[in-house]
Amino acid sequence: MIMYYYVMSLLLGIATLSHAKQCNNTIKTTNCKTFGTRCECSDLDCFPNRNPCDPSTTDMVFLGSLFDTIQKDTFADYGDITFLGISGSVGGIERESFKGLSNLLMLRINAFSISASKRSWSTDVDKYIAHLTGLIGLRAIEGGALSNPSMTSLDLSFNQIKNMNEDIFNGLDNMKEIGLAGNAIEKLDERIFKRVPLLEKLYLTNNVISHMVFMTNTSDGALKHLKFLDLFGNELTTFPSLILETASTNFNIDIRENPLICDCNMVDLLQRLGSEQQIIGLDPACHNPVEKCSPPKIASTSQEFQVPQGESFLLQLEIQGSPHPFVSIMGPDGELRVGTYNINTNEVLVVIYIEHESDFGVYTCTAKNSHGSTTFNISVKAVIHDRNTTTAENKKPHSTNGTVKHTLSILLIIAISLLRYISV
Known part of the structure; x- marks a missing residue:
C-alpha cells in the first residue's frame, strides 16, 4: 500500500512542473475526467476559465499542480459547483477568488489529498504523500481571500499555515466546520471566532498551539454554537476552564497528546464539566494543582x-x-x-x-x-490644543540659543580655515 502511494506521489510530482494561471483558451479535455457528478483535472498549466467538464458536474477537483496565484473571479463561470478541491502548492489567493461559486458548500485546499474528490476530511495519509512529493500547499492566507457566504465547510489541513489573524475568515458567515489539522499554527487570535459565529466544529489536530486563552469573545457568545474542538497533538500545558461557561451544553474537546500539567485550570475543568460536556485527555486524578489558586x-x-x-x-x-x-x-x-x-x-x-x-x-x-x-x-x-503654545513650540528651533550655536559653528569653521592658511 505504501509503495502504491509512493508511486502515485512520484507521478503527481512530475505533473507539478509549471505555474498555473487562468486559461484564455479551451484546454484539452483529456486532462479532465468525469465520474458522474464529479470531475477531476490534472497536469494543467492553467486554470480553465470555464468549467471544462459536463454541465451537471457538482464536484470539481484539481490535482497535483503548482498554482502561482488563484486569481480574482477564477471560478466565476463554474455554475453549480458545490465542492471544490485544489491540491498542490498554492502561492497565494486573491480576494474574491471564489465569489462566482454561489452554490459552493465545501472548499478544500492543501498540499495533496487522495480524498480530494470526497467530502470526507483529509487524513494522515494525505500528509505522508504531501511530504513525499515535496508539495507545501498554502503558507499564508490574506483576510477575505476565502470569502464566500454560501460555504459551510472549509478544509485547509496539511498546509504550511503558521498564523491565523482575525480577518482570515472574513466573509464566511455561514461556516459550520473548519479543518486546520497538520499545519504549523502556534496560536489562535482570539478574535477569529467573531468572523464565524455559526461554527460548530474546529479541527486543529497536530499543530504547535501552546495556549488557548480567549478575551472578550467568550463572554460575547462567539463560541455558543461550537460543539467540537479537536486539539489532539499540540503543545498545550493548560486550558482555560471558563470556556465551558459560554460554550454550548454539548461541547466536546479532545486535548489528548498535549503536555498538560495539573494546574488550577485542570482542576476547574473537572469541576465545571456539565453532564453533556466531554473533555477527552483530562487527568481525573488531578486534585492538587502545582500552583496556588x-x-x-x-x-x-x-x-x-x-x-x-x-x-x-x-x-x-x-x-x-x-x-x-x-x-x-x-x-x-x-x-x-x-x-x-x-x-x-x-x-x-x-x-x-x-x-x-x-x-x-x-x-x-x-x-x-x-x-x-x-x-x-x-x-x-x-487633549485641548493651545494654539499659542503650539506656535511657541514650533518656533523653538529658531530660538536665540539655536542662533548662537549656529553662529559659533560658522566662526569655528572660519578659524580652522585661517589656521590652515597660516600653517601653509
Whole structure:
C-alpha cells in the first residue's frame, strides 16, 4: 500500500512542473475526467476559465499542480459547483477568488489529498504523500481571500499555515466546520471566532498551539454554537476552564497528546464539566494543582490618559490570577474592545481608537475566574490644543540659543580655515 502511494506521489510530482494561471483558451479535455457528478483535472498549466467538464458536474477537483496565484473571479463561470478541491502548492489567493461559486458548500485546499474528490476530511495519509512529493500547499492566507457566504465547510489541513489573524475568515458567515489539522499554527487570535459565529466544529489536530486563552469573545457568545474542538497533538500545558461557561451544553474537546500539567485550570475543568460536556485527555486524578489558586488582580501603569481625538493609544494591563482569568474591556459607549492576552507575560494589550466624542470617558476592565472577579477603571480625556503654545513650540528651533550655536559653528569653521592658511 505504501509503495502504491509512493508511486502515485512520484507521478503527481512530475505533473507539478509549471505555474498555473487562468486559461484564455479551451484546454484539452483529456486532462479532465468525469465520474458522474464529479470531475477531476490534472497536469494543467492553467486554470480553465470555464468549467471544462459536463454541465451537471457538482464536484470539481484539481490535482497535483503548482498554482502561482488563484486569481480574482477564477471560478466565476463554474455554475453549480458545490465542492471544490485544489491540491498542490498554492502561492497565494486573491480576494474574491471564489465569489462566482454561489452554490459552493465545501472548499478544500492543501498540499495533496487522495480524498480530494470526497467530502470526507483529509487524513494522515494525505500528509505522508504531501511530504513525499515535496508539495507545501498554502503558507499564508490574506483576510477575505476565502470569502464566500454560501460555504459551510472549509478544509485547509496539511498546509504550511503558521498564523491565523482575525480577518482570515472574513466573509464566511455561514461556516459550520473548519479543518486546520497538520499545519504549523502556534496560536489562535482570539478574535477569529467573531468572523464565524455559526461554527460548530474546529479541527486543529497536530499543530504547535501552546495556549488557548480567549478575551472578550467568550463572554460575547462567539463560541455558543461550537460543539467540537479537536486539539489532539499540540503543545498545550493548560486550558482555560471558563470556556465551558459560554460554550454550548454539548461541547466536546479532545486535548489528548498535549503536555498538560495539573494546574488550577485542570482542576476547574473537572469541576465545571456539565453532564453533556466531554473533555477527552483530562487527568481525573488531578486534585492538587502545582500552583496556588487565586482570584484575579489587574494592574496598569496609568489610570488616566489624555488623547487627541482622531488618534489612538495602547492600553497595557497586567493580569494576575489562577486559573487564568477571562478579561473584558467595556468602553464608555457600552461596546467591548478586543485585544490580545499573552499568558506567558500575563499582559493584555488593547489598542483604543479615539474616533468620536463617545470614545472619551471611563473604560472598565473586568477579570474573572472561578475564585472571584475584579474591575479596574481607566479614564480617557481629550487633549485641548493651545494654539499659542503650539506656535511657541514650533518656533523653538529658531530660538536665540539655536542662533548662537549656529553662529559659533560658522566662526569655528572660519578659524580652522585661517589656521590652515597660516600653517601653509
